[in-house]
Amino acid sequence: MQVQQIQPDESLGRGALEKALQRLRKSVWVFHLNTGSCNGCDIEILDVLTPWFDVERFGIKLVASPRHADVILLTGPITIKTLPRLIKALRGVPRPRLVLAIGSCAVGGNIWFESYSTIGGFPRIMDTLHELGITIDKIVFIPGCPARPEAIIYGVAVLLGLVEQKSQYKRVKA
Amino acid sequence: MVKFVRVIPLATKVGTVTIKYPFEKPLVTESFRGAIEVDPSKCTGCGACTRICPPKALSLIVEGGSLILRYFVGKCIFCGMCADTCPEKAIKVTREFELASEHIYDLYTDVEHEIITCKRCGTKFVSKKLVDKVRSKVGEPLDELAYLCPTCRRIEMLSKTLIFR
Amino acid sequence: MKESYNVVKNDELSSLYNYLSNLKAPPPTIEEDLVKIIIRRENLREVIEYLSKCDGIFLRTMMASDERKVEGFFKLYYVFGLDKHHKNIVIEVPISEEDPVVPSIVDIVKAIDWYEREAQDLMGIKFSEKIPHKFVLPDDWPENVHPLRKDYTIQDLSKLYKPRVVAHAKEVEAEAVVVVPIGPYHPALHEPEYFELYVRGEKVVDTRYVGFMVHRGIEKLGESMKYDQVPFLAERICGICGFVHSTSYCQAIERALKINVPERAEYIRSTILEIERIHSHLLWIGVAFHLLGYDTGFMHAWRIREQVMILAELLTGSRKTYGLNIVGGVRRDIDEDKVKKSLEVLDKVEKEVKNFIDIALSVPQVKTRLKGTGYLPKPDAIALSLVGPTTRGSGVPRDVRRDYPYAAYKYLDVEPITRSEGDNMARAEVRVEEVFQSIAILRQLLDKIPRGSIAIESWEAEPYKFGIGAVEAPRGEVIHVIITGTYSPYRWRVRAPTYQNLLAIPIMLRDGDLADAPVTIASIDPCFSCTDRAIVINIRSKKVEEVPLSFLSTKGLKLTR
Amino acid sequence: MLVRGFLISFIINIRIAIIIINNNHFGDPMADPLDIATIIASVLLYVFLPPLLDGVERKIKADIQSRYGPPTIFQTWFDILKLMSKEVVIPINYIFYIVPISLSFTLSIVLSVIMSQIITLSNMSLMKIISVFVFLTSIHVLNMLTYLFSSNPFSIIGTFRVMTLNILNEVGLALFLILMFIVVTNSPCSIMLSLFTITPLTIAVYISHGRLPYDLHEAEPELASGSLIEFSGPILGLYLYSHLIERYILTSLPILFIIYMFKVFQNVFVMSLVFHVFTIVLYIIFAVVSVILGRSKVNLAVKTLAFLYFLAIIIWIGVYIVERII
Numbered sequence A: 001m002q003v004q005q006i007q008p009d010e011s012l013g014r015g016a017l018e019k020a021l022q023r024l025r026k027s028v029w030v031f032h033l034n035t036g037s038c039n040g041c042d043i044e045i046l047d048v049l050t051p052w053f054d055v056e057r058f059g060i061k062l063v064a065s066p067r068h069a070d071v072i073l074l075t076g077p078i079t080i081k082t083l084p085r086l087i088k089a090l091r092g093v094p095r096p097r098l099v100l101a102i103g104s105c106a107v108g109g110n111i112w113f114e115s116y117s118t119i120g121g122f123p124r125i126m127d128t129l130h131e132l133g134i135t136i137d138k139i140v141f142i143p144g145c146p147a148r149p150e151a152i153i154y155g156v157a158v159l160l161g162l163v164e165q166k167s168q169y170k171r172v173k174a
Numbered sequence B: 001m002v003k004f005v006r007v008i009p010l011a012t013k014v015g016t017v018t019i020k021y022p023f024e025k026p027l028v029t030e031s032f033r034g035a036i037e038v039d040p041s042k043c044t045g046c047g048a049c050t051r052i053c054p055p056k057a058l059s060l061i062v063e064g065g066s067l068i069l070r071y072f073v074g075k076c077i078f079c080g081m082c083a084d085t086c087p088e089k090a091i092k093v094t095r096e097f098e099l100a101s102e103h104i105y106d107l108y109t110d111v112e113h114e115i116i117t118c119k120r121c122g123t124k125f126v127s128k129k130l131v132d133k134v135r136s137k138v139g140e141p142l143d144e145l146a147y148l149c150p151t152c153r154r155i156e157m158l159s160k161t162l163i164f165r
Numbered sequence C: 001m002k003e004s005y006n007v008v009k010n011d012e013l014s015s016l017y018n019y020l021s022n023l024k025a026p027p028p029t030i031e032e033d034l035v036k037i038i039i040r041r042e043n044l045r046e047v048i049e050y051l052s053k054c055d056g057i058f059l060r061t062m063m064a065s066d067e068r069k070v071e072g073f074f075k076l077y078y079v080f081g082l083d084k085h086h087k088n089i090v091i092e093v094p095i096s097e098e099d100p101v102v103p104s105i106v107d108i109v110k111a112i113d114w115y116e117r118e119a120q121d122l123m124g125i126k127f128s129e130k131i132p133h134k135f136v137l138p139d140d141w142p143e144n145v146h147p148l149r150k151d152y153t154i155q156d157l158s159k160l161y162k163p164r165v166v167a168h169a170k171e172v173e174a175e176a177v178v179v180v181p182i183g184p185y186h187p188a189l190h191e192p193e194y195f196e197l198y199v200r201g202e203k204v205v206d207t208r209y210v211g212f213m214v215h216r217g218i219e220k221l222g223e224s225m226k227y228d229q230v231p232f233l234a235e236r237i238c239g240i241c242g243f244v245h246s247t248s249y250c251q252a253i254e255r256a257l258k259i260n261v262p263e264r265a266e267y268i269r270s271t272i273l274e275i276e277r278i279h280s281h282l283l284w285i286g287v288a289f290h291l292l293g294y295d296t297g298f299m300h301a302w303r304i305r306e307q308v309m310i311l312a313e314l315l316t317g318s319r320k321t322y323g324l325n326i327v328g329g330v331r332r333d334i335d336e337d338k339v340k341k342s343l344e345v346l347d348k349v350e351k352e353v354k355n356f357i358d359i360a361l362s363v364p365q366v367k368t369r370l371k372g373t374g375y376l377p378k379p380d381a382i383a384l385s386l387v388g389p390t391t392r393g394s395g396v397p398r399d400v401r402r403d404y405p406y407a408a409y410k411y412l413d414v415e416p417i418t419r420s421e422g423d424n425m426a427r428a429e430v431r432v433e434e435v436f437q438s439i440a441i442l443r444q445l446l447d448k449i450p451r452g453s454i455a456i457e458s459w460e461a462e463p464y465k466f467g468i469g470a471v472e473a474p475r476g477e478v479i480h481v482i483i484t485g486t487y488s489p490y491r492w493r494v495r496a497p498t499y500q501n502l503l504a505i506p507i508m509l510r511d512g513d514l515a516d517a518p519v520t521i522a523s524i525d526p527c528f529s530c531t532d533r534a535i536v537i538n539i540r541s542k543k544v545e546e547v548p549l550s551f552l553s554t555k556g557l558k559l560t561r
Numbered sequence D: 001m002l003v004r005g006f007l008i009s010f011i012i013n014i015r016i017a018i019i020i021i022n023n024n025h026f027g028d029p030m031a032d033p034l035d036i037a038t039i040i041a042s043v044l045l046y047v048f049l050p051p052l053l054d055g056v057e058r059k060i061k062a063d064i065q066s067r068y069g070p071p072t073i074f075q076t077w078f079d080i081l082k083l084m085s086k087e088v089v090i091p092i093n094y095i096f097y098i099v100p101i102s103l104s105f106t107l108s109i110v111l112s113v114i115m116s117q118i119i120t121l122s123n124m125s126l127m128k129i130i131s132v133f134v135f136l137t138s139i140h141v142l143n144m145l146t147y148l149f150s151s152n153p154f155s156i157i158g159t160f161r162v163m164t165l166n167i168l169n170e171v172g173l174a175l176f177l178i179l180m181f182i183v184v185t186n187s188p189c190s191i192m193l194s195l196f197t198i199t200p201l202t203i204a205v206y207i208s209h210g211r212l213p214y215d216l217h218e219a220e221p222e223l224a225s226g227s228l229i230e231f232s233g234p235i236l237g238l239y240l241y242s243h244l245i246e247r248y249i250l251t252s253l254p255i256l257f258i259i260y261m262f263k264v265f266q267n268v269f270v271m272s273l274v275f276h277v278f279t280i281v282l283y284i285i286f287a288v289v290s291v292i293l294g295r296s297k298v299n300l301a302v303k304t305l306a307f308l309y310f311l312a313i314i315i316w317i318g319v320y321i322v323e324r325i326i
Helices: A014-024 A040-049 A083-091 A103-108 A122-131 A149-159 B003-014 B048-052 B081-085 B128-138 B140-146 B150-164 C002-021 C041-052 C110-123 C154-160 C218-223 C230-235 C242-257 C263-291 C295-316 C336-360 C364-370 C378-383 C388-392 C407-411 C424-448 C497-509 C514-522 D002-023 D033-064 D075-084 D094-121 D126-148 D153-185 D191-208 D233-261 D268-291 D298-325
Strands: A028-034 A060-062 A071-075 A098-102 A138-142 A170-173 B036-038 B058-063 B066-072 B091-093 B108-117 B124-127 C034-038 C057-067 C073-082 C087-095 C101-103 C126-128 C165-168 C178-182 C195-200 C203-209 C466-473 C476-483 C491-495 C543-547
Touching: A014 D075, A028 A040, A028 A083, A040 A071, A040 A098, A040 A103, A040 A149, A040 C295, A071 A083, A071 A103, A083 A122, A098 A103, A098 A149, A103 A122, A103 A138, A122 A138, A138 A149, B003 C295, B003 C336, B003 D033, B036 B066, B048 B058, B048 B081, B066 B124, B081 B091, B108 B128, B124 B128, B128 B140, B140 B150, C002 C034, C002 C041, C041 C087, C041 C101, C057 C110, C057 C476, C057 C491, C073 C476, C087 C101, C087 C466, C110 C126, C110 C497, C154 C218, C218 C230, C218 C491, C230 C242, C242 C263, C242 C466, C242 C476, C242 C491, C263 C295, C263 C336, C263 C407, C263 C424, C263 C514, C295 C336, C336 C424, C364 C424, C364 C514, C378 C388, C378 C497, C388 C424, C388 C476, C388 C497, C424 C514, C476 C497, C497 C514, D033 D075, D033 D094, D033 D233, D033 D268, D075 D233, D094 D126, D094 D233, D094 D268, D126 D153, D126 D233, D153 D191, D153 D233, D153 D298, D191 D233, D191 D268, D191 D298, D233 D268
Parallel strands: A028 A060, A028 A071, A071 A098, A098 A138, A170 B108, C034 C087, C101 C126
Antiparallel strands: B036 B091, B058 B066, B066 B108, B108 B124, C057 C073, C073 C087, C165 C543, C178 C195, C195 C203, C466 C476, C476 C491
16 A cells, blocks of 8 residues: 655754654654563553553553554564564654654563564664654653553653653763 | 443542652552662672573673673663672662663663783783682682683693693 | 362273373383373374373373484474373374474364474474465575574574565455454554454454464573573563463473472462462453443453552562562562562452442443353364363363462362353453452462472473473463473473464354454453464465565664764 | 645635525524624534533543543643644545545534524524534535545444444434424423433434444444544544534534523523533533443444334324323
8 A cells, every 4th residue: 555645854853853742742642563572561551541550641542543643652572573564553653753662672672682583672673764764753762571650651751851861871980 | 220330439439549650659669670780899790690681681791991791771671680699799679660761872881890801812801800809719829820811721720730740 | 179080080091091001112101290102103193093082181282392413303292181180191203304294183183283383384394284384484584494493593593584674565355255454453452463354244254363473482592591591581471471481481390300399489479370360360351341342341440450460569579570480489488568468459359359340241232242252162162172261161171270280279279160151251251250269269378378498499400301381371271391401491382372272263253243353352361472482374475565674783772872 | 735735625615614604594684793792602612612522521531430531621622733733644645535524624613603593593493403414414424435535444344334323323313303393393392292302312412423332433442443544643633623523513402402492591692601501511421421331333233223213213103192182
């Protein structure tokens, strides 16, 4: 199926992105994409939608089609068989296209990083995506195995710029 | 017949259970295992943790003039095996879970060790701290062997024994 | 009670032993719950035919193993279970490297189909009378590379195979029969799985499972890891019932090496297993309501479940993938405070579930859509060797906790909960009942928990020992088969419950409504990430564009400032 | 490009709307300024209230589900505004989508004008009721057209479902609308009879809402988002908005008759206000009902509805005959 895309420009500049994020801040629709995870993170994603954590209080809503979505919740180490479908789904997301890589699998490949049938995390396909002309406007990585609901909420807050990120690269002398 | 309407009184009785997390305390229990923290003053760079770590989130790498214990929290499975294994008890399991980051490099933590170069062949093989510790435990006799890499050490030992013969 | 079974049916068992001893083969070795016999492949069909006539026998798993370096053969291990006698029957079939062909037994034991295909893909063993299926290790996997053979290490494989991005395009033909894809990204399945439903109007005519999207090469990875690292890998087979897998793995090793686990560790394992069952069943109940459009039920089920999750975190240190098991025991103790806290939470959960389920099951749409849909007849359940609530919903009382007791279930009486209707409602009721049963079991466990150490000090690995570890997961029986190695497992075979149960889905969906398909698929509580550690079945792909991904960039992983 | 397409189709639509309104005098003498002001206010309520009401509905839903829900009742407004600012990703030429959707959006606004006219000038005529019904049906048909533009199997199945349900339901809606009109305009208005007409009418309205037991076309677990699966950005935003307005108009239908029946208020402004308040109350009742129910199946829904309408007609005839005899 040919997908016709009307893109305002190649990549959003810093200012344009800020503006787009500003609009998103009050209403974020997310699409959940499992690329071969163990289910742990997926269940935690469902968990943040349920009464105890209820992310609807940030205006977040889970939608069933990538075309409605603003943010892709990506879990799993990306198995080779899910890769084409991942790319298809990412293409379907209208700009600004944001990604939350949830769980250690999506961030660094977790325990599967050297398996023959996984890619090993989202960072490894970022260049390919760029070559295919799929621009990702902002990514936030959320480590955790599984990423607990609070961690996911914190990641969303970082994505929307509600809080400052805490993690910093550290190098200490022993 | 209309028993299903009773869900409304049920909900009223329960009330709202939502925890408004970023503005309220999270639901973390006392036994939760979060990211680990390496105490640089205790760490000797022995690498016991890197061998047990199931996803190899901890690794020892030689970079220039130093030996680096690199912790990549993006691969960590938060099992705490490293803390159990560490002979120096330098690794502590914290309750930190707010690790989200925009850039992957912010998820790395490096502990830098001074490295020792083999006196004979010039390979960089072990941290200075570990050698110092072994020396302090074993004492003087090892002095000359301590600064040799395992291969050279074996050669040295063999040649010594052969000379004594 | 278990003894009486043996007394009544013992003659059946002895006639089986007689038959096995009279074969032209080395006599069977009989251990406490393991009957092992080595036969030649010519005799295989005959033996299986005899076995299949035994009452209450079912296929538990089949493992193909590459033992060329040790014994010079490939080997197939067929594991059958005799529920009533609490016995495993293991049939070993050595196969030479030059002629790796085995007679297929799919016409005798229906459930073997996937196992044979998997062995064909991963080990390169060919099964006669079987159309050779194209493998789907990914579509473009090189021919004649079988990843589980010992010829390749995990690093070799990643060098041998460079993935390409293949975009699949599927157009739907406007025929009388419409193909409705359920998945791979479908809100009913929280995992990327793919069912093709062939639909006429709103009626489902046929179903095809095109899956194995979540294949992550776990078995191969396990063979390259150390004994103490594998439990963490096993746990990540599935995020919901992970503890089941790590327990199963540890038990397999412990049985193989005859390690005695301290009693307290066994109790702790059982406790966590039951907590896992409660949270998994509550999760299932919630998702089922969601699939029936009753979102309020979903929310309340998950609200109740969350308390169990907090309890699990308190006891183990993590909400899921508890990281508690090691070979020879557990890593964390449960102290008095935690026991008290657990009992409080359990009381509360029991009361709330009782209240809520009563209301939720009275919603008219829920009632009418669960009753009578997804019917699975008892003979089919027996023939397909189904496990867990799926089979118990059709009236087959099969429960590993009673049939092959492990951990602390040795000291308890567990009666399987069954329903005879075989529809979605029956399976739902079985799960609801099991929540209460689990709470009752937990009370006993926490009450009886003995004092002592929680893990043995040390143990020695002895290579090439055979062990089976089975655990009743929330979804059914999980079984791990292990051949030990020096530092890491030599061969590790995982069989998850969904692997068996998926075969029932076409039967359950046939002539049902499209609207009922999601809840029917969910009624076996599928867990694809468990199932798909292995690869089978090919995708009927129509390649449209191929983008070479000759090298995967690792730029993102480098520390570039 | 996109903006231009939007503008063109929008202008065309507005022209059509103006022509429709101008030609539909329905013999109303345009009355004093208060009436006109009330009509304008009422139309504004019709246009801006529905998303707010949806926000209220989401809050109520959250309460029944023991959770916090959206931060404010303005959430749906924010959603729509955000969607309007997003990019469009659609498989075919976007003009196919924009024209019918903006047309159905215009139609809903025209409908709101007609409804406001009826309530303010209290001049109900069969012509007007029929035109309301015709407009509602054409909105449904236009929506179905947009669904069918995509070749997605989910979308197609969803459309067939919504078609089946609509055909059945619109028969009931039309029938009870006209019956209600007859009951209301007959001078000694029987309370008994009107009760037995307004109830099935309310049910028909509820089902036209596309709410929970009968939101078959976008049943999330079975059909992803069903008919809406290919919509994105402004198209989805406009669709949602027009759908919400349509819902509100539908809800106000039974209230219209009730207010019309008891012409207690002399002041048109107060009457209009009461009318809207009652509509909001009914909307909220609908919201609560939809939260505590599950989703039906299409064959089950057809059976239930056919039985329900059949029963309602029998009862109506029975009551009618009994009243005539007495």
